[in-house]
Amino acid sequence: MTTMEGGTMTGRGYTLIIGDKNYSSWSLRPWLSLKACGAPFEEECVRLRRPDSKAEIFKRSPSGKVPALKTDLGVIYDSLAIVEFLAEQYPDAGLWPKDAASRAAARCISAEMHSGFQALRNDMPMDLISRFPMPEVSETLANNIRRVVTIWIDTRNRFGHGGPLLFGKFTNADAMYAPVATRFRTYGVPLADYGDDGTAADYVDAINAMPDMAEWLAGADAEMRERELV
Ligand SMILES: N[C@@H](CCC(=O)N[C@@H](CS)C(=O)NCC(=O)O)C(=O)O
Known part of the structure; x- marks a missing residue:
């Protein structure tokens, strides 16, 4: 399947790796964009501020940071990269203004x-x-x-x-x-x-x-x- 730009469309089996919802501002950002484009996705929370937090994040995200979005094209591990990716995948969701x-x-x-x-x-x-x-x-x-x-x-x-x-x-x-x-x-x-x-x-x-x-x-x-x- 291809997008309008000719890129590969993913199978949409997304998992968003996030930190604690109370603290993780970077996790909130792509979560809101995912909700706005109506993409089905699973959430996996890695608790921050614990002795094993870093190791747990590294198991899921190569940068050692959350958020990361697991897709069938690979792991996208930065909030801005994720919201850009979603805008490409869901062009009708208006994640960037049209004009x-x-x-x-x-x-x-x-x-x-x-x-x-x-x-x-x-x-x-x-x-x-x-x-x-x-x-x-x-x-x-x-x-x-x-x-x-x-x-x-x-x-x-x-x-x-x-x-x-x-x-x-x-x-x-x-x-x-x-x-x-x-x-x-x-x-x-x-x-x-x-x-x-x-x-x-x-x-x-x-x-x-x-x-x-x-x-x-x-x-x-x-x-x-x-x-x-x-
Ligand atoms: N530039 C990254 C920043 C991500 C970031 O700093 N995430 C924090 C949580 S809000 C984190 O993973 N902290 C855990 C750590 O650094 O060990 C992005 O935009 O996604």
């Missing part, structure tokens, strides 16, 4: 998230079910937050007319920014202090209101309860 200018913008902001925002990652790690005060805000962290707010406002204003997400309907760009939206809620970030005119706060609400986010959150909650019992 070239929107698609280029979506790829830019997705790549920017994938390769940057180190302070945001380190100082405000994803912890879905918890609520924490803001950490001490370094200049780098403040710049990271300001940049995310700017990206969300610009993208919503330019491309977001068809719905509440960055390009209206769900795209891979929302997958890349969804964990940030949860972090802003976990740490109660006062977005107005970072240049928000209400657009970024609305976007945080829109992401957190997605049914797929609710499903992931329920999974995180269940896993955390199970952790307490062990």
